[in-house]
Amino acid sequence: MDASILYGRQIVLGEKDLEGLNNLRVKPALVVGKRGVICQRCGQTTSLKLARLPTGKYYCPNCLLLGRLTSADQLYNLPEPHLFEYKKNSLTWQGQLSKYQEKCSAQLQTVVKHGGKHLLWAVTGAGKTEMLFETINWALQTGKRVGLASPRVDVCNELFPRLQAAFAKTPMILLHGHAKESYRYTQLVVATTHQLLRFYQAFDLLIIDEVDAFPFVDDPGLHYAANNALIPGGTLVYLTATPSRKLLAAVKKKELSVSYLPLRFHGYLLPTINLVAVAKLRSQLDEGILNSKIKKILLRWQEEGYQFLVFVPRIALLKPVYQAIANLLKPELKGQTVYANDGQRIEKVAKMRAQEYRYLVTTTILERGVTFPGINIMVLAADDSNFSTAALVQIAGRAGRNKARPTGDVYFFCQDYTRTVKAACKQIKFLNRKGKKLKQDE
Known part of the structure; x- marks a missing residue:
């Protein structure tokens, strides 16, 4: 088995897969305690009664979508080695940002260089994806690994070709339940938020698009996965046009910084209802x-x-x-x-x-x-x-x-x-007044 499959990942392996692999980090998939079963993949706790299988083993019902984990399983991992070349410029996009977009882009670059959490709050059609390009470019230039995740398959399918066009020389992969390509190690990853459950300390920069969308917004296991997939000291960026009360409260408490854009990329206001x-x-x-x-x-x-x-x-x-x-x-x-x-x-x-x-x-x-x-x-x-x-x-x-x-x-x-x-x-009237x-x- 190619060792690169395990870089920054945490997955279950069969005996044949283990042959020839060295320096693996191993941990039990589930930790069984007196009060319940803790899943090491999604971080969720399930009562012993609910998690118990007829065989006497235990399983995690919370992340079944990614395959069943039982108390007999081990999660294998290799540390992220950053085997990427430093480049002068990875960005092949020829477009131009508006001055409002440029301001948000510059704020984002500053945040990423220092690490932490940031909210990019911009109205629908503001050009959030394009505002990410310079920040992603800087991360790729400096040999960092970048993940862009969304709760929705449709969003991932739309983002991927746009990123392929913007970073034409950068290897990247699209990961979701319907994806046809098998996993391979790449510097840039586009994935559904469920796919983040398979990563561990992989990304220096992780961007969650449509952060307020189902199922991510109300799923503590997916929030755990996002934080778990981030390298310590890395940057987690949230994108949305409609932030939840929880996100806005975090901004108010200064738990995350924020960039705000109430205008669309073409300078027009939102259509009225x-x-x-x-x-x-x-x-x-x-x-x-x-x-x-x-x-x-x-x-x-x-x-x-x-x-x-x-x-x-x-x-x-x-x-x-x-x-x-x-x-x-x-x-x-x-x-x-x-x-x-x-x-x-x-x-x-x-x-x-x-x-x-x-x-x-x-x-x-x-x-x-x-x-x-x-x-x-x-x-x-x-x-x-x-x-x-x-x-x-x-x-x-x-x-x-x-x-x-x-x-x-x-x-x-x-x-x-x-x-x-x-x-x-x-809300639309408020955003248009701001615009x-x-x-x-x-």
Whole structure:
């Protein structure tokens, strides 16, 4: 077995894999104590009763997604050796940052050179990825290892080709449950946050994109994995347009530094939300009935020629809503449904990006990370409890991300004007006020 597979990693090995490997660091996968079982991969504690197997051994139920760990397993590791060449310049991206982006980029570089934790809070479409390039470039130039992780597979799939184009001469790998390439040792790693469970003190710079997204936001095991994957003294950077209260509290306590950008990369403000009240909306949607107000907008979009996303709060609504839209529009306008566990999700998103589909009817799985130029947005039953304030802000932020069309339509259809909907509208207005002030202060 190639020893480089273990650099900065912690994985279970079979007897054959161990042949020829020297200086391995070994630890038990699970530590069994009187009060419970502690997993050395995800850091979570499970009661003895819940963790006990019929064989009398114990297992960790918290990180099963990465393969079952039992009390009979060992985790093997080799220290990160940084076997990378120092380069004059790794960045092949030819784009140019705005002065606002440059300021955030410079702040980030300063933080990374000293280590610690940092939040880059920028509105959807601000160009967060591009703001990372100079910082990543400095890290690669100085022989450091860089990880960029996201909770969502779709986000990783979108980030990877952009990083390949920006750092064309740097070996990198994409890691997630559907990835086709086997693991190999590279200086730059793009991965889902679940994949971080397999790393141990690997990255000098670890960036978590969409840090407030499910499942990372509420999963202590994934937070443990992120901290565990970082080399002591390294830098952990959080990216988001909608920081959680916990992150904002950490900023207030000065537990992490922050950069803030309320303007999009093209200098335009966020599209405002058009709220439309519809009586009996939920029962109509359940029956596959589109209100005349919804039909009017869809027919206008059909004539204008732009792609659009229609968000629904539950999987059960996908089929009736899609069928109603398909019956309304011209048959040559192709569309599809998509949701988190859709086996063809990646292919459908790729077809939408290639403009083979005019529209997608989707759950919140496409609320963030996936960009379609010139898109229009419709949210049906925006007042449903499945839509959080952060999700609604992210969904609205799908529109207006293209310089050729920096606005775009955003319609929220509601039966009730809930606190969540009010908060989403309020947050966008607040960010736009900040953006206007920034431009006025030039």
